[in-house]
Amino acid sequence: MSRRIWDIPGGVHPPQNKSQSNQSPIQAGPIPKHVVLPIQQHIGSPAAPAVEVGDKVLKGQVIAEATGFVSAPVHASTSGTVVAIEPRAVQHPSQIDGLCVVIESDGNDQWIERQGVEDYAQLEKTQVLDLIRNAGITGMGGAGFPTAVKLSPPPDANIEQLILNAVECEPYITADDVIMRERAEEIVAGLSIIQWLVNPKETLIGIEDNKPEAIKAMQAATANTNIEVIVVPTKYPSGGEKQLIQILTGKEVPSGGLPANIGVVCQNVGTAYAINRAVNHGEPLVSRITTLTGDTIGKKGNYEVLLGTPVEALLDFGDTNFKKLDRLIMGGPMMGFAIHDLSVPVVKVTNCLLAPAKSELPDPRTEQACIRCGSCEQACPASLLPQQLYWFSKTQDFEKAEAHNLMDCIECGACAFVCPSNIPLVQYYRYAKRQVRVNSEQNAKSDHARERFEFRQARLEKEEQEKEAKRKARAEAAAKKQAAKKAGKAAPKAAPTGDADKAKADPLTALKSAAASATKRWKDAEKAYKTAEANGSDKLEALANKIEQLKTKADKANEAFVTARKAAKESAKEEAASDAPKAQVVANDPLAEIKKTSTEDFEALQAAKKALEEADQANADLVAELTAKVEAAKAKSDASKKAMKEARAKQREEIQKQKAAEDPVKAAQTAYDAAEKKLQKLEKSMAMLQEKGGDTSKLEGSLADAKAAFDTAKSNLESAKAATEKA
Amino acid sequence: MELFSENLSAIMSLVALALLFGAVLGFAAIKFAVDEDPIVDQLDALLPQTQCGQCGHPGCRPYAESIANDTDEINKCVPGGDDTIHAIADLMGKDFIPLDAEEGEHSDVPVVAVIREDECIGCTKCTQACPMDAILGSAKHMHTVIASECTGCDLCVDPCPVDCIDIIPVPTTQRNWTWEAPQGIGATPGQLIPVRNIA
Structure with missing residues (x-):
């Protein structure tokens, strides 16, 4: 029944160092005082915390929900109280803290109610997948890809092989080895579930030949099934997913592709075990088998550790000699990384904690120049050109590195293991890979930015065009209105309706607004000129010209408006005059006319005087002529003044008469008051004259007249009063 | 005369070829014209x-x-x-x-604009200045920068009348973190584990 197996290119044979930890059975790990559960223990989007500080939780309770298809929930690994949800040191090589839910253990380790499925075959496949997803199961081999996603291949995918990866090729690690020895039945149960889910043509278990006990156990467990256990020769890195597929099937996963592309699904031993626990026992993933090994550890072996157990607590539990502890490595010596902080928790992918003494794993040696020996090329299991990749990475020529399939590097470290110059090749590749990713992200971002910018430009342009169109439409409408008005201007005069007023008023408003807008445009242009000047623009001349033009336009518009207003006022006056009652005209006219003539005459006089002054003495004839003119004008002006005075007096008298007719008492009273005033005035003048000793004869006459007038007025008033009293 | 008739066919064929290629080139120039540089x-x-x-x-x-x-x-x-x-x-x-x-001076560190929101008076001046439309907010309401859309061009800083916009380096997270470049020959690898023959 020997089955053909293939070989992979390259590979190395580092010392196994497995016997230190695989001699003892699996022991239960400690229940630490605090468990620290990172919300991201898998590839994909981080889970979202679903509890709050202070909440009591039971073992197996969901504390963070999956947030997408490629995501996994996190469960409380022991019972207790949530004491913090905060960033804590986690297992990330960046040493950047990640958000964690911290549970203070109550020591009871009390499970939430769990209910396994009686017979999963009775359920829908999607229901079983949901069970796996909700149990938070991720790949336990190292990468931590959500298992439910991996088990939901596209419906048209024809899965030929299901492979259980039990190779565990990395030195020191024995977690899969011991779990197969002790829990083979359960692993096979889990594998059967996967088998039922993906329905492969054949199911294979690949185990390295350095685990004879595990092979025996698995063979026993699969005795009556169609699952085949295949023993592969020990070689690092046979346990890589792509490498194992190649060994067992001879098929190569295409560059950039997935095993599903060639009809293969590959799962880790620990994952199969976790699936069994989840489906058949209703237990979510809250613990895992972790190898505790290295010379500083007293009780080396495999522990079933609660997820979130701080590394320090686990080391303490394994009697670690902290004094001798130099570096602590999470994962194996080939692919793991040193952790910076002992409070880092054990997570779903932590298969090994290596705590070597300094003698066991000395400090890395100094990097030396590449001697182009080509050993790395011989060791590479992915058939890459490590030396070329090294040069490209070193000179940051990432495009060429990518062209040389840098992304297909599995970072197994075989090349660095064989390098005689101690070049940390994997470090170069990781750096280059990350840069390639960052660059492509940046390119994507800049494309996105370009798109946004161009969209914005287009939008602004569109807005501008719309505005322009609106402005044009408005201007057109205004022009039409104006034309209509102009056409209607002649008609309203003839029209008998009240439109005449409106028509008369409207052109004026239009002119006014035209004038105002012209002025505004001119002012705006001036402002623009000023800003341009401040900014030092070279278009000053053009702007100045424009200002000139606008100014003349504005002036014209203003003039037109003023003339129009004058005309409108005059016509309004005419109308008013013609409409006014005749009587009023008769009453008002003479005086106004006289007044006007008087003003005109006076103005003529002034003009003549001015002309005379200006003429000066240069021309005697002209002066004489002008003097005569001035005199004539003066005479005329005096005459008209006198006429006006007379007219005014007459008017006043008439008004008084009118009033007297209306109210005799009041009129008499006014006359009396006036007479009294006049008399008093004269008396005062008289007194002043007497004091000065002037000629009083002329005044005496007027005084007598005034006295007589006063007396008359007095008697008139009295009689008027009597008359009204009588009435 | 004989000379001429002997050469005639050669001349004719050359002319025919010239016309043919001219037509092909002319057609290609129109058909495959590149609109933009x-x-x-x-x-x-x-x-x-x-x-x-x-x-x-x-x-x-x-x-x-x-x-x-x-x-x-x-x-x-x-x-x-x-x-x-x-x-x-x-x-x-x-x-x-x-x-x-x-x-100006180039900085390798990516930057992003951040508005100190309690100081923002909601004048919308930064919104108008942003070439990416990455600032959100309406008049008299607090504005904020959509960090994922911001290119850190700092065109929003000058228009702000209250100086409440800072240009800060993008914080490093686990997602955008990158491995440091190895220091090269003569250096010992830092925190990375050595991959050594551990016999």
Whole structure:
């Protein structure tokens, strides 16, 4: 029944160092005082915390929900109280803290109610997948890809092989080895579930030949099934997913592709075990088998550790000699990384904690120049050109590195293991890979930015065009209105309706607004000129010209408006005059006319005087002529003044008469008051004259007249009063 | 006369060939005409698209156009830095020249604008200045920057009347963190574990 197996290119044979930890059975790990559960223990989007500080939780309770298809929930690994949800040191090589839910253990380790499925075959496949997803199961081999996603291949995918990866090729690690020895039945149960889910043509278990006990156990467990256990020769890195597929099937996963592309699904031993626990026992993933090994550890072996157990607590539990502890490595010596902080928790992918003494794993040696020996090329299991990749990475020529399939590097470290110059090749590749990713992200971002910018430009342009169109439409409408008005201007005069007023008023408003807008445009242009000047623009001349033009336009518009207003006022006056009652005209006219003539005459006089002054003495004839003119004008002006005075007096008298007719008492009273005033005035003048000793004869006459007038007025008033009293 | 008739066929065939190729070329010139200078697109793709205007052009594409027309130097892109200048120099077949110091200083650290929101008066001036439409907010309401859309061009900083916009380096998270470049010959690897023959 020997089955053909293939070989992979390259590979190395580092010392196994497995016997230190695989001699003892699996022991239960400690229940630490605090468990620290990172919300991201898998590839994909981080889970979202679903509890709050202070909440009591039971073992197996969901504390963070999956947030997408490629995501996994996190469960409380022991019972207790949530004491913090905060960033804590986690297992990330960046040493950047990640958000964690911290549970203070109550020591009871009390499970939430769990209910396994009686017979999963009775359920829908999607229901079983949901069970796996909700149990938070991720790949336990190292990468931590959500298992439910991996088990939901596209419906048209024809899965030929299901492979259980039990190779565990990395030195020191024995977690899969011991779990197969002790829990083979359960692993096979889990594998059967996967088998039922993906329905492969054949199911294979690949185990390295350095685990004879595990092979025996698995063979026993699969005795009556169609699952085949295949023993592969020990070689690092046979346990890589792509490498194992190649060994067992001879098929190569295409560059950039997935095993599903060639009809293969590959799962880790620990994952199969976790699936069994989840489906058949209703237990979510809250613990895992972790190898505790290295010379500083007293009780080396495999522990079933609660997820979130701080590394320090686990080391303490394994009697670690902290004094001798130099570096602590999470994962194996080939692919793991040193952790910076002992409070880092054990997570779903932590298969090994290596705590070597300094003698066991000395400090890395100094990097030396590449001697182009080509050993790395011989060791590479992915058939890459490590030396070329090294040069490209070193000179940051990432495009060429990518062209040389840098992304297909599995970072197994075989090349660095064989390098005689101690070049940390994997470090170069990781750096280059990350840069390639960052660059492509940046390119994507800049494309996105370009798109946004161009969209914005287009939008602004569109807005501008719309505005322009609106402005044009408005201007057109205004022009039409104006034309209509102009056409209607002649008609309203003839029209008998009240439109005449409106028509008369409207052109004026239009002119006014035209004038105002012209002025505004001119002012705006001036402002623009000023800003341009401040900014030092070279278009000053053009702007100045424009200002000139606008100014003349504005002036014209203003003039037109003023003339129009004058005309409108005059016509309004005419109308008013013609409409006014005749009587009023008769009453008002003479005086106004006289007044006007008087003003005109006076103005003529002034003009003549001015002309005379200006003429000066240069021309005697002209002066004489002008003097005569001035005199004539003066005479005329005096005459008209006198006429006006007379007219005014007459008017006043008439008004008084009118009033007297209306109210005799009041009129008499006014006359009396006036007479009294006049008399008093004269008396005062008289007194002043007497004091000065002037000629009083002329005044005496007027005084007598005034006295007589006063007396008359007095008697008139009295009689008027009597008359009204009588009435 | 004989000479002429002997050569006639040769001349005719040459004329025929000339006409044929002329027709083919003429057709190809119309059919496969390139609307736009493809070099502009290539240059535009090399520029970081921050649209910051520090090169003196109103955006990355105008600068690409002016490089393509040889009306501007290739060392004006501040956000792109030396990497971009190298790339442009390669594309244009020119020599590398260092970044024009007048244009500003290049920083390798990506930056993002952040509005101190309690100080924002909601004037919308930054919103209008942003070439990416990455600032959200309406008049008299607090504004905020959509960090994922912000290119850190700092065009929003000057218009802000209350100076409440800071340009800060993008914080490093587990997602955007990168491995440090190995220090090279003579250095011992840092925190990475050594991959040594552990016999």
